[in-house]
Amino acid sequence: MATKPQPGTVWFVGAGPGDPDLITVKGRKLLEQAGAVLFAGSLVDQAATLYAPAGCEIRDSKDMTLEEMTDWLIAAANRHETVIRLQTGDPGLYGALIEMTRPLTAAGIAWAVVPGVSSAMASMAAAGETLTLPEVTQTVILTRVAGRTPMPPGEELEALAAHKTTLCVYLSITLLHKVQEALLAAGWDEDAPILVVQKASWPGEEKIVRGTIKDIKRKCQDEKIASQAMIVASPTLGAADWPDLIRSKLYDPTFGHRFRKASPQENAA
Template structure:
């Protein structure tokens, strides 16, 4: 039996997949990718003659069967997933039958769309003395949120929120955050298809108007919502600075400068 690798394709740009990921794609005898979410350009690393299939019309059982049968034929099989395989995917559900069949499984991390969106917008997710916590979450819907993890509960922490899989209900996201105590004029950044060549779109606004701005820009899917007190920090005057490079801050590789007490 071959080994099945779950490889994170990253956010969209083909050169943001990891070096390990490209090596495995080149070695793979079979690749199953999520065509509705993974840019086709990621497949440029596949070898000639590699068996490639799109899973967008498959259910869980069909995906599992495909991976199992290809593991019987090839030493390396890749399940290519958007972003990082450990975030908002079905890694556990797919790995269980592979484990049961004695198929070895490997995981290669990928760049999350949360980080790619922040980079595309030129924003920081953390800021000294402003926010040091980042929450990855989503708005509950057909898939309910576990107890204590409703967006309203998490929003009350007033830290950075990276909101996945919720752009279709951006109105509800904004209303929920305002109801949790965020100001209507709190800044919001929405990034559609971060790093996708020719398709990336950054939309800025506030909680009071971001839904309308997204509708006007026709952003209805594949978008990351960033809400944070750190947004706009590059344009804000003053503010606390990190101690990492403070001349008076002693650390392992740098003592205090002479005269600093």
């Protein structure tokens, strides 16, 4: 009697923010050997699926329910050694990762995750900005505004904004007025800089809008930005044009560490 073959592995691969070149090398290698790919067509640039080999089963998930997606992945894993769920950004951030992996585990299907570049990092890169600066802020908060999905108690944007650190606000461009209200209520100045990047890294589609808490909504309306945009509020914005910066200790000649001795000035002090 023939032994039933073991099912394949489902890989949850972060496709990155949009540019197909920003997928990881590991993610691309897995795509190149995939027997089946389920990709988020409403969010992931379809060009990423071009790495899949000829004959690969490719399915767009934008019209599927969670149950339909997991059923498809389980069925595909029973036919192929390598199955890919290709997701925007990183699979573990604002994705249904655990909701999908639980049915796979229950069905005896092995799965693993390949991380991806998030739109927060891609947005700051596109704008030439930094998330952190010495003695300005060393903390980054990734969050969203409550919409149809409520926020857990204590995670309201006003409470998070009170820390006056870098805020990367996902999935909230249609609620930009709420972001403005929360920042002002938390004590931010209405002239504090705000950055909005739509479709960060998408070839030919990226838009970068700079403004203040006071005028950012109008500027986004002028650019017709109403979806797929990252909102960043940070005390680091615009630092490239500041007259003075506090120097990073890591590269300061007067700061010694195990790879480099401090300059005589520090030793003399």
